[in-house]
Amino acid sequence: MQVTSPVRKPLITGGKTVHDVTEDICRQVEAKPSKLWLMAFGVSVVTLAIGFLAVAATLWEGIGMWGLNKTVGWAWDITNFVWWVGIGHAGTLISAVLLLFRQKWRMAINRAAEAMTIFAVICAAMFPVLHMGRPWLGAYWALPLPNTFGSLWVNFNSPLLWDVFAISTYFSVSLVFWYLGLVPDFATIRDRATGMRKTIYGALSLGWDGAARTWSRYESVSLILAGLATPLVLSVHTIVSFDFATSVIPGWHTTIFPPYFVAGAIFSGFAMVLTLMIVTRQVFKLQDYITIEHIELMNIVIIVTGSIVGIAYITEFFIAWYSGVPAEQYAFFNRMQGPYWWAYWSMMTCNVISPQLFWSKKIRTSIAATFIISIIVNIGMWFERFVIIVTSLHRDYLPSSWAMFYPTVYDMGVYLFTFGLFFTAFFLFAKFFPVINMAEVKSIVKSSSENSVEKTA
Amino acid sequence: MSDSKDFILGVYDDEDVLLHAVSKIRGAGIKIDEVYSPFPVHGLDDELGYKKSRLPIAAFLFGMLGTTLALTMQIWMLGIDWPMIIGGKNFVAIPDFVPVTFELTVLLAAFGMVGTFLVSSDLKPWKDPKLLDIRITDDKHIMAIDLAKNKAVDAAQIGSALKDSGAVEVNDKKVEE
Numbered sequence: 001m002q003v004t005s006p007v008r009k010p011l012i013t014g015g016k017t018v019h020d021v022t023e024d025i026c027r028q029v030e031a032k033p034s035k036l037w038l039m040a041f042g043v044s045v046v047t048l049a050i051g052f053l054a055v056a057a058t059l060w061e062g063i064g065m066w067g068l069n070k071t072v073g074w075a076w077d078i079t080n081f082v083w084w085v086g087i088g089h090a091g092t093l094i095s096a097v098l099l100l101f102r103q104k105w106r107m108a109i110n111r112a113a114e115a116m117t118i119f120a121v122i123c124a125a126m127f128p129v130l131h132m133g134r135p136w137l138g139a140y141w142a143l144p145l146p147n148t149f150g151s152l153w154v155n156f157n158s159p160l161l162w163d164v165f166a167i168s169t170y171f172s173v174s175l176v177f178w179y180l181g182l183v184p185d186f187a188t189i190r191d192r193a194t195g196m197r198k199t200i201y202g203a204l205s206l207g208w209d210g211a212a213r214t215w216s217r218y219e220s221v222s223l224i225l226a227g228l229a230t231p232l233v234l235s236v237h238t239i240v241s242f243d244f245a246t247s248v249i250p251g252w253h254t255t256i257f258p259p260y261f262v263a264g265a266i267f268s269g270f271a272m273v274l275t276l277m278i279v280t281r282q283v284f285k286l287q288d289y290i291t292i293e294h295i296e297l298m299n300i301v302i303i304v305t306g307s308i309v310g311i312a313y314i315t316e317f318f319i320a321w322y323s324g325v326p327a328e329q330y331a332f333f334n335r336m337q338g339p340y341w342w343a344y345w346s347m348m349t350c351n352v353i354s355p356q357l358f359w360s361k362k363i364r365t366s367i368a369a370t371f372i373i374s375i376i377v378n379i380g381m382w383f384e385r386f387v388i389i390v391t392s393l394h395r396d397y398l399p400s401s402w403a404m405f406y407p408t409v410y411d412m413g414v415y416l417f418t419f420g421l422f423f424t425a426f427f428l429f430a431k432f433f434p435v436i437n438m439a440e441v442k443s444i445v446k447s448s449s450e451n452s453v454e455k456t457a
Numbered sequence: 458m459s460d461s462k463d464f465i466l467g468v469y470d471d472e473d474v475l476l477h478a479v480s481k482i483r484g485a486g487i488k489i490d491e492v493y494s495p496f497p498v499h500g501l502d503d504e505l506g507y508k509k510s511r512l513p514i515a516a517f518l519f520g521m522l523g524t525t526l527a528l529t530m531q532i533w534m535l536g537i538d539w540p541m542i543i544g545g546k547n548f549v550a551i552p553d554f555v556p557v558t559f560e561l562t563v564l565l566a567a568f569g570m571v572g573t574f575l576v577s578s579d580l581k582p583w584k585d586p587k588l589l590d591i592r593i594t595d596d597k598h599i600m601a602i603d604l605a606k607n608k609a610v611d612a613a614q615i616g617s618a619l620k621d622s623g624a625v626e627v628n629d630k631k632v633e634e
Contacts (some may be wrong), residue, residue, distance in 0.1 A: 018470075018495065018596035144534060152539040156531045157546055168561040173567045181569065187586070188495070188594040206575070207584025210593045212492040214578045216502035220510040221574045226515070228563050239556055310466035442596070443496040448473065 012449040014288035018442045021289075022188055025434045025441075028284045029189055030345040033431055036283060041427040054413020055130065063133050065410040071403035072393045077127045078243075079385040083268070084124035084238055084418065085167065085262075086381060089233055090269025091117025092174050095181070096229035099222065104448055105297050107440040108289045112280060113273045114178040115433070119425040120272070121171045123418035128163075130414065159242035166239040169385055170232055177225050180218075183208050184439040203439030237265040244388065251331035254319070260312035264381060267305035267351070270298050271377035276426065278371045280435060289436055292317025292365050299364035302377065306355030309384075313352065335391045339404060345389050350380020461633050464490070465612060466589055467600040467619035468626040472498045475598045478622035479504040482600070485618050487610055490603040493593040512570055513575075519569025520562045527561035528554065589630055600624070 016024070058065050068075055098106035101424075105213040132138045140147040142164045144154050154161050186205035193201055208214070241261035242253035272293065281290040320332040335344045354376045358364040363373075390405050429435070467482075469475040475498065481490060483506070487596040492501060535541070546553065575581070590599045602615055618625045 004557075020493075022595045043631045112458055143529060151541055153534040155543055156535055156551040156557055157543045157550055161554075162560075165557045165560040171563040173563060176567060176571050183580070184496075184594070191588065191591050191594045196630060203582040206582055207586045208580065209586040209588055210493040210495060211499070212494060212501050214580075216507055217510045217512055217574055217578055219497050219499075220512050221570060224513055224516050224570060225567060228567050231559075235556070235559060242556075253566050254591060303604035435462075437497040443472075443498070 008448070009291075009293045010443065010449055011291065011293065012210050012289060012445060013291055014444060016288060016449055018445050020440050021438055021445060022192075024286070024289070025185075025436050026189055026192060028430070029432060029434060030192070030455050034283075037427065037431060041424070041431075044420055044423035045175065046420075047416060051413050051415075051417025051420045055412045055417050057125075057410055058130055058414060059135075063131060065408060066414075067406050067408045069403050069405070071396045071401050072390055072405040074393065075386075075390050075405045076132050076407050079382065079389055080418065081127035082240055082261075082389075082413050083378075083382050084120045084127075084422075086237065086265035086268045086385075087272045087378070088117040088120035088124060088170075088174075088269065089237060089262075089265035090273045092114070092177065092229050092233045093266055093269065094273070096226040096233065097175060099226040099455070100230060104444050105294050107444060108286075108291075108294055108436055109273060109277055109298075110439045110440075111178075111181065111433075112277060112430075112435050113269075114174060114181070115429045116272060116276060117174050117269075117424065118171065118178060119422050121167065121174070122153070122425070123422050125167060125171070126414070126418055126421070135194050140213045159239060162239045163243060166236045168237045173225070173229055173232060177229060177292045178317050179438055180221065180225070180434065181440075184210065184218075185434045185437065188438055189434065211251075213295070228315050234244055234262055249392050250325070250327040251335070251388065253328075254316060256312055256316055256319070260309065260316070263305045263308035263312065264351075266382060267302060267309055267319060267355075268381035270301050270305065271374040271381070274298055274370055274374040275378070276303075278367055278374075280430060284430070284435060286436065289441060292367075295367065295370055296365050299358045299370060302355050302374075303364075305356045306351060306377070306403055310352035330395070331392055334395055335387055338391065338395070340387065340394070343383050347380050347383035347387050350376045351384060354380065409412045461631050463604040464589060464630040464632060465602045465604065465615050465619065465632050466626075466628045467602070467622070467624035468590065468628065469598040469600065469623065470547055470625050471623070472496075472598065474623040475600070477502060478600065478619075479622065481622045482618060483603075486609075486613055487602060488606050490601045490606065493589065493599040493601065495592075495596055495598070496624075498598070502622055512574055512597040516570035518567045519573075520566030522569070523562040523565030524558055526565070527558040531557060555593060577596075587632065587633070590628070601630075604629065 012021075055405045056061070064073075066077065068077075091110070094106050094113045095110040098110075129138060132141060139145060139151075142154065142161070146152055147154075182204070183206055186201050187208035187210070190198055190201040227239045237247075238258040238261065241257035245257040246252060247253060277290055278295070281287055317332050320328045323329075335341075353374050357373060363369045394404060395402050467478065469478060472494070473495075479489065479597065483504075489505060492505060494501070531554045532549050532578040535543075537605065542548075552562070586595070589601055590597065600619065602619075604612060604615075605627050607615065616627045
């Protein structure tokens with residue numbers, strides 16, 4: 001028997017029974033798409049289509065369409081890549097790390113967060129793929145296939161290649177984890193459906209019958225997958241940070257990067273989960289499952305990771321000064337006071353100051369405030385990557401090659417394309433898949449719903 | 458009789474009642490064919506006397522395979538097949554091979570374990586689950602007792618034992634093979 005301490009707040013409100021969980025979550029899958037959904041989906045598809053024009057132009061003409069120059073050879077592309085990968089960290093963190101810590105509040109949000117992870121990683125992958133210029137030949141750059149560039153094999157000493165393995169492993173393991181969680185829920189939908197729908201969800205549910213023997217193995221698989229995914233989450237952004245940290249560019253060449261990037265990734269990922277979940281719970285009327293308690297707990301994670309990020313900024317700055325290396329000192333001084341001062345201070349305001357507002361209980365339990373701050377945090381995290389990448393590059397070793405970066409309409413278009421892709425995928429998911437893990441939520445109805453918590457108290 | 462199975466189904470709507478019921482029924486000398494639940498019930502596998510899953514061992518072995526493959530691949534490609542000096546490093550620079558080795562270990566462990574799970578639990582897209590009760594995937598736990606395996610006990614006795622253990626319904630079900 002599961003016992004929940006009476007001091008814990010209920011995770012499911014509204015006196016729900018196990019059957020109510022099935023009804024409430026299946027409703028949006030079974031109903032005709034609402035007008036609101038159709039509108040939102042339409043806007044996403046149009047965004048995707050407009051963005052695709054920029055992608056097509058990039059593929060047709062080459063990456064000269066972007067605003068990159070000889071000095072700033074990496075800008076929006078890698079900024080957006082790191083930004084999306086960072087967002088893609090929350091899903092697996094919620095489902096894997098919180099599973100290992102036995103945090104039951106993950107159960108209502110893990111499904112949507114994992115979906116978000118998968119879509120965000122796809123968006124992230126768009127940038128390195130497009131930056132190859134001729135992505136159809138990309139397999140020779142990225143995979144260990146014998147090539148004719150003179151090196152025969154790919155370079156396993158390069159962090160860029162580590163990235164290929166890290167991102168693709170992360171993507172495929174997250175996908176498996178997510179799908180495995182969906183199987184029992186697909187079975188629930190299958191058993192309520194008829195006709196074509198029954199065939200499709202029947203195939204997706206893999207013939208799931210809820211046998212105790214299968215559940216026992218399933219639980220064991222989930223636990224081991226969580227154990228494997230936890231170091232995987234940490235490794236992915238560590239390796240992304242190696243793209244910079246293993247180079248000798250002042251501003252990049254720092255050992256603090258791996259933990260600093262991982263904390264930033266969790267920070268931005270949780271912010272994106274909050275943005276999406278606040279909208280989802282409103283649109284699908286899931287306030288009884290995604291409660292203020294859930295939002296407050298996620299906001300607490302944001303304070304913690306936001307503070308780690310803040311300390312990392314200050315440490316980085318201190319070490320640059322303390323190292324006594326003029327090039328390093330200049331790089332950081334230039335960030336604050338150089339031509340990109342506005343990006344640096346936007347980053348500081350959005351990432352260091354705004355999450356500190358959550359120390360106030362009133363703010364961290366307010367839906368409106370959380371929604372606004374969650375968007376501000378992601379704007380800040382975009383600026384963080386922009387600051388790290390562009391300000392470190394634009395003042396090259398020789399003043400004669402100093403330059404500025406100006407994005408072209410194609411840079412913006414490709415970024416827009418990934419937004420279209422992300423939201424199109426997310427809206428399709430929200431309509432056709434159960435957005436809350438029914439099986440897991442049902443398992444805590446008895447111990448963590450409002451009725452039971454009152455009873456124990 | 459050979460191509461159909463007779464079941465008595467105990468329907469439970471509470472997981473804690475179910476857990477006690479399993480030990481009571483087993484204590485009464487009745488063999489339980491299987492228990493079906495809409496969500497994982499912790500401790501149910503112990504009550505039913507199922508052995509601990511060996512899937513973690515499968516995961517470990519697949520992980521080791523990943524480690525071996527990754528190291529062999531990198532050492533052979535850069536150390537033996539086409540050695541090149543890259544950044545003044547050794548041909549076989551083991552620290553540089555750690556990230557890819559780690560990722561392939563995790564990848565093979567995860568996919569190998571999930572694959573083993575799907576095969577061992579016989580989960581596949583074209584499988585017809587043949588549910589004994591449609592409410593299994595909604596809100597009811599079903600304890601299935603196969604009459605053919607309980608020849609010693611009378612069917613009516615099983616029915617009343619199920620009722621006594623807290624079943625909210627007791628149904629008969631014939632399954633065509």
